Amino acid sequence: MAIDHKTHFAGKTVIEWEPGDPIPDPTTTxxxxxxxxxGNHPSWDEKFLEFLADLAxxxxxxxxxxxxxxxxxxxxxKLVTILVEHRESIQHLTALFLGDMTFEExxxxxxxxxxxxxIFKTCxxxxxxxxxxxASSYSSGLHFGILQHEHLKTLIVETGSMDRSVIHDIxxxxxxxxxxxxxxxxxxxxxxxxxxxxxxxxxxxxLFPNLRYLGLRDSEIANDLAxxxxxxxxxxxxxxxxxxxxxxxxxxxxxxxxxxxVRKLEKLDLHYHYCSEEMVxxxxxxxIDVDTSERQxxxxxxxxxxxxxxxxx
Amino acid sequence: MWPSxxxxxxxxxxxxxPGDRRVTLFQEALTRLxxxxxxxxxxxxxxxxxxxxxxxxTPTTVVRIESPGKSIETERLLLTLxxxxxxxxxxxxxxxxxxxLATLPYEKGRLLPSRQWYLGFSALMRRLAAQLPTAQxxxxxxxxxxxxxxxxxxxxxDQHGIDVPAALPPIHSYDELMVSLRERDWSRVFLxxxxxxxxxGTIAYRFSGNRHQAFTTVEVISHAGDFRLYNTRRxxxxxxxxxxxxxxxxxxxxxxxxxxxxxxxxxxxxxxDLRVVVIGGQAMHTIARLSxxxxxxxxxxxxxxxxxxxxxxxxxxxxxxxxxxxxxxxxLFDSLYTGIDLxxxxxxxxHAILEMNAFGDLLPGLLYHDQDTYTAxxxxxxxxxxxxxxxxxxxxx
Numbered sequence: 001m002a003i004d005h006k007t008h009f010a011g012k013t014v015i016e017w018e019p020g021d022p023i024p025d026p027t028t029t030x031x032x033x034x035x036x037x038x039g040n041h042p043s044w045d046e047k048f049l050e051f052l053a054d055l056a057x058x059x060x061x062x063x064x065x066x067x068x069x070x071x072x073x074x075x076x077x078k079l080v081t082i083l084v085e086h087r088e089s090i091q092h093l094t095a096l097f098l099g100d101m102t103f104e105e106x107x108x109x110x111x112x113x114x115x116x117x118x119i120f121k122t123c124x125x126x127x128x129x130x131x132x133x134x135a136s137s138y139s140s141g142l143h144f145g146i147l148q149h150e151h152l153k154t155l156i157v158e159t160g161s162m163d164r165s166v167i168h169d170i171x172x173x174x175x176x177x178x179x180x181x182x183x184x185x186x187x188x189x190x191x192x193x194x195x196x197x198x199x200x201x202x203x204x205x206x207l208f209p210n211l212r213y214l215g216l217r218d219s220e221i222a223n224d225l226a227x228x229x230x231x232x233x234x235x236x237x238x239x240x241x242x243x244x245x246x247x248x249x250x251x252x253x254x255x256x257x258x259x260x261x262v263r264k265l266e267k268l269d270l271h272y273h274y275c276s277e278e279m280v281x282x283x284x285x286x287x288i289d290v291d292t293s294e295r296q297x298x299x300x301x302x303x304x305x306x307x308x309x310x311x312x313x
Numbered sequence: 314m315w316p317s318x319x320x321x322x323x324x325x326x327x328x329x330x331p332g333d334r335r336v337t338l339f340q341e342a343l344t345r346l347x348x349x350x351x352x353x354x355x356x357x358x359x360x361x362x363x364x365x366x367x368x369x370x371t372p373t374t375v376v377r378i379e380s381p382g383k384s385i386e387t388e389r390l391l392l393t394l395x396x397x398x399x400x401x402x403x404x405x406x407x408x409x410x411x412x413x414l415a416t417l418p419y420e421k422g423r424l425l426p427s428r429q430w431y432l433g434f435s436a437l438m439r440r441l442a443a444q445l446p447t448a449q450x451x452x453x454x455x456x457x458x459x460x461x462x463x464x465x466x467x468x469x470x471d472q473h474g475i476d477v478p479a480a481l482p483p484i485h486s487y488d489e490l491m492v493s494l495r496e497r498d499w500s501r502v503f504l505x506x507x508x509x510x511x512x513x514g515t516i517a518y519r520f521s522g523n524r525h526q527a528f529t530t531v532e533v534i535s536h537a538g539d540f541r542l543y544n545t546r547r548x549x550x551x552x553x554x555x556x557x558x559x560x561x562x563x564x565x566x567x568x569x570x571x572x573x574x575x576x577x578x579x580x581x582x583x584x585x586d587l588r589v590v591v592i593g594g595q596a597m598h599t600i601a602r603l604s605x606x607x608x609x610x611x612x613x614x615x616x617x618x619x620x621x622x623x624x625x626x627x628x629x630x631x632x633x634x635x636x637x638x639x640x641x642x643x644x645l646f647d648s649l650y651t652g653i654d655l656x657x658x659x660x661x662x663x664h665a666i667l668e669m670n671a672f673g674d675l676l677p678g679l680l681y682h683d684q685d686t687y688t689a690x691x692x693x694x695x696x697x698x699x700x701x702x703x704x705x706x707x708x709x710x
Contacts, residue, residue: 004579005660016660034660038575039476041663066660071500073521104576104584104607105659110521 003102003132003158003311005032006064010095010128010154014064019047023056030095031057034066044068048082052089062095062128072106075099075133076113076140087122094125094151099132099158107313108160109134109190117145124149127177130156136163136191147173153210154180160218160312161190164198171201178208182215182242187312196224203232215242215269218309222273226252235261242269244291245310249274257282264288272296272310322373323698325351325691326366326448328359328441329379330387335675336379342687351377356387360394360437366444375694376450378441378457380672381434389414392425395433405485407566424506424514424531424542428568431461431508451694452648452671460651460671463507463570475642476665478503478572485565487558499573503607504561507568510670512610513544514567516560517574525554528607533563548606576659577607580626585609585618586667587655589636590674590686591643593693596636597681598674627661635664642666649697650674650690 006014015024017031019042024031033051035044042050044067051057068078079098083090096119099111111133120126129152135142138161152175157166162185170183186192199216201207211234216225222243229235241262243252253275256262265288272294275283280292299306325343329336331353340350352369370376381387396411406428409417417425438454459465470477481502484490494502501519509515516529528550532543542563551557577584583603590598601618602609624632639653652673657664674686681689 004582016662018662032660036658036660036663038478038573038658039663039665070498071521102576102579102584102659104579106521107526110524 003108005066005102006097006100006130009064009097009130010062012062012095017051019050023051023054023060026059026061030062030064031060032064032066032100034100035068037067037070045082048086052086058089058092060093062093062097063090064097064100066100067105072099072101072111072133073139075111076116076142080114080116080118084118084122091123092125093123095128095154096123096126097128097130097132097156101132103313108132108158108311109138109313112139113142114140115143115145117143117147120144120147120149120152125151127151128154130154130158130182132158134161134190135159135166136161136186136193138191142166144169144173147175149173149175149177151177153177154182156180156182156215157184158182158218158311159184159186159192160309161186161192162194163191164194167194167198171199171207175208177210179210180213180215181208181211182213182217184218184245184311185216185221186218187220187309190312192220194221196221196228199225199228203228203234206233209237212238213240213242214238215244217242217245218311219243219246219248220307220309222246222248223252227255230255230259230262235259236264238265240267240269241265244269244271244273246272247274247307247309250276250279253279253283257286262286262288267291274298274307323695324349324371324374326369326374326376327351327353327379328356328376329353330357330382330384331355333379333382333384334677335382335672338675338677338685339377339379339687342685342691345688346691348691356381356384356437357390359441360387360390366441370445370448374448375698376445376448378438378450378452378454380675385419388425388430389417391430391433391437393433394436395426395429395431398429398432398436400428400432402568406568420543422543422545424544424567426567427506427508427514431568434458434461449698450648451690452650453646456646456648456651457671459646460669461508461510463505463509463668464568466669467570467572469645470642470666470669473641473645475638475645476663478575478665478667480573481571484569484571487561487565490561490571493571501574502571503574504564504569504571506564507570509567510672512608514542514564515608516557516564517607518557518561519574520554525552525557527551527557527560529560530608531560531564533559548608574607575656575665577609578657578659578661580618580623583618585623587635587657588673588676589639589653589655590650590676591639591653592650592674592686592689593697594640594644596639597689598676598679598686599681600676600679627657631657631662631664638664638666642669649693650686652676 012030014032015029113133185194267289269291271291274296283290283292393411393414407426408429435458438458442454467477467480481493504516506514512530516527518527528548532545533540585601585603586609588600589596601620601623603616603618643651652670654667656667
């Protein structure tokens with residue numbers, strides 16, 4: 001599956017911005033700033049400075065960052081350094097997405113992230129934060145530290161490889177406003193190492209009282225997660241549960257099917273899954289909006305069953 | 314119905330391969346327009362010197378040069394013709410002697426020396442041009458040759474300020490490639506046979522730190538102390554630089570063209586580029602070629618995308634600018650039509666021409682204003698004939 005660029009973020013439309021463009025309407029849009037290192041285009045740094053030089057840029061509420069240069073092997077460090085350097089210009093922002101790249105621009109595992117915690121200090125009003133890239137030791141990992149952030153409503157980590165330390169940090173963070181938590185766990189082939197136990201506090205303690213959307217996506221442990229969440233009181237407060245893009249099969253699906261709280265959801269997103277056709281039919285009788293599209297069949301390699309999460313490399 | 318065509322005198326002389334799909338489609342288009350079928354001269358006959366073209370020409374003849382197609386015999390004959398041709402760049406590319414060629418067994422997918430093929434094809438096109446000094450032609454031998462030289466064609470477009478991916482100077486090995494890339498701080502390139510067609514003999518290669526990744530249609534098989542190249546329909550992904558180096562080195566024994574691998578835009582979970590056919594100076598038939606891999610060429614089983622939705626996302630101004638670029642590029646040539654591979658940047662804002670294809674009009678069933686490519690080309694010929702503006706094959710660039 002190829003990830004597309006963000007077309008929407010934080011409830012607004014994402015619009016590519018280039019020098020010469022007017023700053024788009026901040027009430028409905030968020031500018032995307034990406035480098036085009038191919039041909040005679042200004043560098044990303046020049047573009048960013050020019051953006052900030054336009055006084056209207058102070059009215060935007062968020063930014064989406066695409067690629068900076070041809071290679072993403074120092075992406076996170078470079079971007080965080082620049083953002084901190086220009087803190088006066090961006091400290092009012094409430095929405096940031098980093099690493100908005102397709103696989104043609106960079107394999108997700110090649111997008112190095114590192115320590116992004118300074119961003120949360122730089123932007124104390126941040127409400128929506130998302131990041132895409134490598135969150136494991138396959139590259140330089142991803143580090144949030146323990147966040148204390150009163151306003152954060154959305155936290156998204158899109159990765160093909162999640163290190164458990166990221167989960168631990170997030171689940172120890174103080175995020176009382178959190179409504180949307182989306183964590184991709186990815187593939188062991190790229191050093192993902194989380195297990196369902198790493199998520200235990202999420203399922204047993206009332207960490208995020210305002211949580212309405214939970215996405216545990218692109219996961220090799222989707223069945224374990226489905227079973228654990230079926231037992232969790234957390235489900236009662238959710239409107240949407242998203243276990244898409246992973247290895248979910250009938251084992252996990254049946255737990256969801258038998259869980260009364262699932263029937264109270266507005267939406268259950270399971271698209272890209274390994275459930276049987278029969279199970280798909282049963283899921284469709286839940287009486288809620290259930291996305292069971294993109295059913296996958298395992299490959300058989302030397303008699304051994306092979307499954308793939310939708311996004312890993 | 315088609316516009317009434319009242320050109321009783323016009324007749325077409327077609328150089329191609331009997332039974333080839335392109336020939337059939339062209340003849341069908343003539344029939345639909347109530348025109349007599351084209352007189353077909355096969356490449357084989359032409360190469361054998363058995364066609365006295367000059368005798369066949371009348372003042373109202375229009376010559377169309379088609380692709381030699383997939384004919385194995387024609388490929389052998391062109392390679393044999395090339396065996397006797399000296400290489401103006403010196404003898405640094407793979408060769409097969411005429412005697413080897415005469416006994417070479419056919420192997421599915423095997424890539425035979427493309428530089429030698431090009432030398433043979435060039436000799437034939439020159440011969441053709443000499444035989445058609447004053448003929449009216451739909452496409453010119455000199456144009457066809459330039460479009461079959463990816464390096465030369467890229468340089469021409471670049472000189473005229475048309476957006477193309479940045480290219481490397483000639484390289485002859487993986488080591489030279491890496492030196493060249495490091496000098497420029499590039500980490501991703503497309504390496505293509507300079508004289509290949511479609512995705513034949515291409516490799517898309519990128520690296521980051523000590524990670525390497527390549528997508529290729531080429532397989533290198535060791536054979537009796539040497540190696541042979543094969544084309545695969547299934548795209549192979551390579552992650553060891555030794556294996557990548559082996560493919561690159563093997564391709565470098567042909568003549569290669571290397572350019573930056575521009576990230577393609579994504580639409581509906583797949584990446585795409587566009588094929589734009591320009592006819593009579595106007596961008597017409599256009600398709601989006603969707604792919605799950607960096608190779609979008611249609612014969613690799615990729616599907617056509619929803620052009621209307623893609624156009625909408627690009628926006629009318631940028632779409633027009635891209636069409637204009639294709640038209641400008643075509644105007645650098647004298648031929649009536651070309652098929653252009655056009656790429657938009659990943660953010661849909663910019664565009665570049667990846668390749669120009671002399672025989673890039675094979676898009677069966679695709680209609681533009683109710684006409685397929687062949688019909689549009691014939692009607693364009695007829696309207697231009699009235700103004701006597703078709704190119705002459707000896708036109709010197």
